[in-house]
Amino acid sequence: MIQVVEAQCARLAERLAQVRVLEDEFLIRVSTPEEKRREANLWFFLVAICQSTRTLQGTIEGQWVRGWDYMVRAARRAMRSAPNYFTAEHLAGITPEALRSLFSDDGVAEHSTLDRIEERVGQWQDASRLLLERYGGDVMGLYEAAHHRLQGEGGILARLAECQAYSDPIEKKSFLFVMFASRCGAWQIEDLDNLHVAVDYHIMRVALRSGMVRVKDSELEHRLKARDAVSADEDNAIRGAVREACDLLVRYSGQTVFDVDNILWSMGRNCCFYDYDPICGENPCWRQEQCTFVRAVAYHCPGFCLFNGVCLGSRDAAYRAYDPQRTLEHWHYVRTSELRHIIPYANATDYIINSSLPYELPIMRARLFEHFARWAEQYRDDPLHQDAFERATRVFHLLQAITPVRDDSAIPPDSLLREFIGGSCYEY
Numbered sequence: 001m002i003q004v005v006e007a008q009c010a011r012l013a014e015r016l017a018q019v020r021v022l023e024d025e026f027l028i029r030v031s032t033p034e035e036k037r038r039e040a041n042l043w044f045f046l047v048a049i050c051q052s053t054r055t056l057q058g059t060i061e062g063q064w065v066r067g068w069d070y071m072v073r074a075a076r077r078a079m080r081s082a083p084n085y086f087t088a089e090h091l092a093g094i095t096p097e098a099l100r101s102l103f104s105d106d107g108v109a110e111h112s113t114l115d116r117i118e119e120r121v122g123q124w125q126d127a128s129r130l131l132l133e134r135y136g137g138d139v140m141g142l143y144e145a146a147h148h149r150l151q152g153e154g155g156i157l158a159r160l161a162e163c164q165a166y167s168d169p170i171e172k173k174s175f176l177f178v179m180f181a182s183r184c185g186a187w188q189i190e191d192l193d194n195l196h197v198a199v200d201y202h203i204m205r206v207a208l209r210s211g212m213v214r215v216k217d218s219e220l221e222h223r224l225k226a227r228d229a230v231s232a233d234e235d236n237a238i239r240g241a242v243r244e245a246c247d248l249l250v251r252y253s254g255q256t257v258f259d260v261d262n263i264l265w266s267m268g269r270n271c272c273f274y275d276y277d278p279i280c281g282e283n284p285c286w287r288q289e290q291c292t293f294v295r296a297v298a299y300h301c302p303g304f305c306l307f308n309g310v311c312l313g314s315r316d317a318a319y320r321a322y323d324p325q326r327t328l329e330h331w332h333y334v335r336t337s338e339l340r341h342i343i344p345y346a347n348a349t350d351y352i353i354n355s356s357l358p359y360e361l362p363i364m365r366a367r368l369f370e371h372f373a374r375w376a377e378q379y380r381d382d383p384l385h386q387d388a389f390e391r392a393t394r395v396f397h398l399l400q401a402i403t404p405v406r407d408d409s410a411i412p413p414d415s416l417l418r419e420f421i422g423g424s425c426y427e428y
Contacts, residue, residue, distance in 0.1 A: 001217045001234070002241035008211045009245050011310050013252030019306065020298040021259040026072045029185050036186040037140050038079070042086040043180035044139040046075055047173050048127050048165035049120040056114045058105040067269075069292070074103050088137040092128035096121050123165040130163045143187055150178065150194040157194075170239045172198045179258055197246035197261045199239045202268025209272060209313035212245040213238070263306070266296040271305035272313075277327045280305045280314035283334050284341050303341045315419065324368070328375060332387045359405070360417050366404035367421065372396040 030039045050068060057066035060073040078085045096117045100109035114120070128137075135141030146156040160166040160174045168174070176198035181187040189195065197203065207213050208224065215221040215238075223230060230238075250260050270293040271279040279285045284303040288294075294301050308314045327334075346352065376396045379389035411417060413425035 001215070001220065001237050003214045003216055004241050004245045004248070005211055005214055006248055008310075008312070009248035010252045012210055012212060012307055013249050015306050015310060016249060016253035016255055016260060016263060019263065021255075021262050022296055022298055024183065024262070025295065026069075026076075027180070027184050031185060037138060038083060038086070039184045040139050040143070040181050040186040041088075042075060042079065043177055043184070043186075045086045045091060045124060045127065046071060047177040047180065048123050048163070050173070050176070052116065053114075056103060056112075058111075058113060060105065071103065078102055088128040088131035091124045092132060094121055094124050094128075099124075126164045127166075134159075134162075139181075140186070143181075148188060148190045150189060150191050152191075156189075169236055170199060170243060171196070172200055172239070176200075176261075179261060183258055192257075195257050196243050197250070197257060197264065199242045199246065200265070200268075201274075202272075203246070203261075203264045204239060204242050205274060206264050206268045206272050206307075207242040207245055208238075209278065209311060210307055211312035212249070213241045263297055266293040267305065267307070269293070271307075275326075276330045277334070278305070278313055279303075280308040280311060284338060286330075286334065286336055324371065325375060328392060329385060329388050331391050355416055357415070357417055359411065361399070361402050362405035363408055363411070363417065363421065365399045365402040366406045369396070369399045369404065372399060 028035075028039060030036050050071065053067040053071055056070045058064070058070060060070060060077065063073075065073055075086065084090065097109045099117055099121055100112035100114060101107050103114045104110075104112035131137050131139060131142070135145060142159050143156065146154055146159055149155045150157050152158075156178065157171055157174050160177070161171075166174050166177070175196055178187070178189065178195060179198065182189055182192070182195075199207075208215070215224060220230065220234060224238075246260060246264070249255075249264075250257050253260065255263070270287065270291050271285075277283050279287070285291070285301065288301070291301070293299065297306075299306060305311065305314065372392050372395050375392040376389065379385040379392060382389065408421060408423070411421075411423075413423060415424075418424035
């Protein structure tokens, strides 16, 4: 169903080897037993509820943040006034209102944007019960009981899996928690070679678009590109393959598992995010001011993703399968970046290549005309999408004057256009 492409992993690893991960802005190094206890328990409970935090956003201490960044900042704020907030004794009785208050801008539960409240409350209560019943209410007790080892009978991973929040068969949260506990100095793991990248949906997206893994099942591939639901077994198979591919990245790049995880996760939240066209190929970066990748990684950004040119998605629009309507909505960002990074330097190049083809408009007319007709009507009276309306209308009128050609059999398999309509003879 899913194939790990080792040669592509090796090529991507060469890019990873060129950068250095910076100090995590959310990490506090600890040395005393009390500091270790507080930090280990903080990360244990935070990671336990870190699934799908995209709705969480707002302003913490004067800075607008979202998702995981919001969660960590809100937790740090709580610990300044209540150092023992993240303990099993306290969180065993957490209420939905208290959880909303914690993750709100001003401590008012009704102002929180966090969703799946009952699920997260249940996860904290269950995790607290496990620690109280088995480990004296302290995750450091779990660490000691496992003799500082991840694998083996009674190892850390097996003990974490007894907790509802950490029962994922691919062990994403378990690996993520161990990374934080290790990097802050609270834990010293004996068998660190058993630690793997914590594969979440950001890293999965990077892996699928970059070609680290290839979906061999065409029906599953179609559902993934359409963002349709997949079964739990299919999801686990994909994430398992991605984890294996990430192991290859660690091996070939010479980077630590901590750093590969950090790079891929930051890339997935910025360059390869789900909410806008990937920042690669013909789409230069328009998010420099908001980008957190360059805060996490020492990367002199040229306006494109670190994997640009090697990643299959950066070279094949059909492969990255981005929704064309979202491309239309973000067209103005792309144009702004072109005006900033490309147009001013065009006359300084040695060569300018015009890659347009005389037959591409009739071919694209057959595929896109109905879409642009619908979008022009959809955005007509939408004040928030006037740029999209103007561009959709302009392209609609352009295509309207073109005779459509639906049969693409005459287009050679090595044509550049095949990158956009499929059927290329090249394997990237």
